[in-house]
Amino acid sequence: MYLKNNIRRLLVYRQCLIKFKELGFEIVYSYNLGCEANVSPEQVRKDFSKFEIKEGRRKAGYKIDHLLESLDTIFKKDKDQNVILVGMGNIGKALSNYKGFAQHKIVICAAFDIDPSKQTKSYKIPVYPVENISMIVKRHNVKIAIIAVPKSGAQEVCDRLIANDIQGIINFSPINLKSPKNVYINNIDLANEMESLIYFTLNK
Amino acid sequence: MYLKNNIRRLLVYRQCLIKFKELGFEIVYSYNLGCEANVSPEQVRKDFSKFEIKEGRRKAGYKIDHLLESLDTIFKKDKDQNVILVGMGNIGKALSNYKGFAQHKIVICAAFDIDPSKQTKSYKIPVYPVENISMIVKRHNVKIAIIAVPKSGAQEVCDRLIANDIQGIINFSPINLKSPKNVYINNIDLANEMESLIYFTLNK
DNA sequence: TAGATTGTTAATCGATTAACAATC
DNA sequence: TAGATTGTTAATCGATTAACAATC
Numbered sequence: 001m002y003l004k005n006n007i008r009r010l011l012v013y014r015q016c017l018i019k020f021k022e023l024g025f026e027i028v029y030s031y032n033l034g035c036e037a038n039v040s041p042e043q044v045r046k047d048f049s050k051f052e053i054k055e056g057r058r059k060a061g062y063k064i065d066h067l068l069e070s071l072d073t074i075f076k077k078d079k080d081q082n083v084i085l086v087g088m089g090n091i092g093k094a095l096s097n098y099k100g101f102a103q104h105k106i107v108i109c110a111a112f113d114i115d116p117s118k119q120t121k122s123y124k125i126p127v128y129p130v131e132n133i134s135m136i137v138k139r140h141n142v143k144i145a146i147i148a149v150p151k152s153g154a155q156e157v158c159d160r161l162i163a164n165d166i167q168g169i170i171n172f173s174p175i176n177l178k179s180p181k182n183v184y185i186n187n188i189d190l191a192n193e194m195e196s197l198i199y200f201t202l203n204k
Numbered sequence: 205m206y207l208k209n210n211i212r213r214l215l216v217y218r219q220c221l222i223k224f225k226e227l228g229f230e231i232v233y234s235y236n237l238g239c240e241a242n243v244s245p246e247q248v249r250k251d252f253s254k255f256e257i258k259e260g261r262r263k264a265g266y267k268i269d270h271l272l273e274s275l276d277t278i279f280k281k282d283k284d285q286n287v288i289l290v291g292m293g294n295i296g297k298a299l300s301n302y303k304g305f306a307q308h309k310i311v312i313c314a315a316f317d318i319d320p321s322k323q324t325k326s327y328k329i330p331v332y333p334v335e336n337i338s339m340i341v342k343r344h345n346v347k348i349a350i351i352a353v354p355k356s357g358a359q360e361v362c363d364r365l366i367a368n369d370i371q372g373i374i375n376f377s378p379i380n381l382k383s384p385k386n387v388y389i390n391n392i393d394l395a396n397e398m399e400s401l402i403y404f405t406l407n408k
Numbered sequence: 409t410a411g412a413t414t415g416t417t418a419a420t421c422g423a424t425t426a427a428c429a430a431t432c
Numbered sequence: 433t434a435g436a437t438t439g440t441t442a443a444t445c446g447a448t449t450a451a452c453a454a455t456c
């Protein structure tokens with residue numbers, strides 16, 4: 001199993017490569033890419049090596065398109081990935097409008113909220129009562145979910161998702177969810193992210 | 205300089221301790237806290253040791269209140285921390301309404317946007333034109349900023365913030381910002397967070 | 409007291425960095 | 433060819449885990 005940092009760096013490389021491509025470049029050296037991604041050239045080559053990306057040519061660098069293809073294979077970008085979103089509060093709404101997902105072939109196919117006033121099919125993404133999770137998950141074969149409900153309801157939502165065979169959850173609620181270890185959870189606690197930033201800024 | 209992971213775990217411990225406290229507990233053992241935070245008891249004790257938190261009593265565990273006080277000292281929670289927010293799009297708006305910051309004594313004291321239709325003082329947080337950054341930063345002695353503008357404008361905003369002596373930036377724009385190394389940047393790329401979740405979920 | 413738990417020291421593990429042969 | 437760059441192997445560094453003495 002590859003480590004988190006590895007994967008995260010690959011995703012940053014992809015970001016950088018897309019930028020280079022947009023700027024009209026066709027090849028990069030590990031040195032360029034490292035500069036842009038804030039890592040050493042050796043780290044870049046090591047990461048590629050670990051994922052068996054061996055498309056560089058000594059002295060001639062890497063073709064950007066080839067690298068992007070390899071990364072698309074690793075991240076299975078051949079088709080859309082359906083995800084569901086639970087909670088249409090501040091964060092939920094922002095995520096449902098977020099443009100960045102589409103470019104990554106991530107599609108929020110349905111949202112859920114307990115508040116009937118937020119349930120509508122006239123919105124860009126249909127918003128259902130949470131009772132419908134089971135139906136929608138089966139219909140669209142969803143394996144990934146986003147939790148953006150208040151802290152108090154997060155564990156209950158989590159349990160319901162797992163009961164419906166959701167395998168991975170990104171959690172914006174500031175609580176450490178309990179889950180069986182075969183369910184992968186990515187916690188994003190916005191206040192903690194701010195705290196950590198503040199800590200490192202003030203303790204340089 | 206303490207490592208990122210260390211600090212992040214301390215913040216998770218705090219989250220857990222607050223939960224325990226709300227549930228009426230007064231003491232914890234490293235074992236309980238580890239369980240809740242998903243780390244080993246040894247890791248908990250090691251982290252405490254590193255930050256010179258030595259308030260446990262053998263066999264009697266740690267007083268939750270004492271631990272929270274120590275953590276508040278480490279994270280300087282004696283007074284509010286003013287931050288500014290640039291970009292009042294989807295994400296910016298969500299952040300400006302986010303309840304979780306107040307509990308952490310993080311205060312968004314002003315927001316900025318280039319779109320005149322978004323500039324208003326009648327909103328909960330005043331929204332100014334970006335030209336006013338300099339004035340507000342000086343007036344409130346702000347050192348920390350949030351970037352939530354589209355990718356295309358992010359580097360320009362970043363440069364302007366740094367020119368105004370901002371020391372730490374949390375960046376929600378999907379781009380690797382260039383900055384002098386004395387400015388700490390915390391990048392949160394929502395699409396990459398989703399990608400990483402999807403990767404680990406599908407490659408278990 | 410005996411057993412449990414802390415705080416720290418030592419051992420292990422894994423990630424990053426350095427070095428370098430291969431070669432374009 | 434000479435110099436530059438890759439891909440990999442070896443060395444280092446640091447984080448995590450294990451062990452254990454101290455002691456409540």
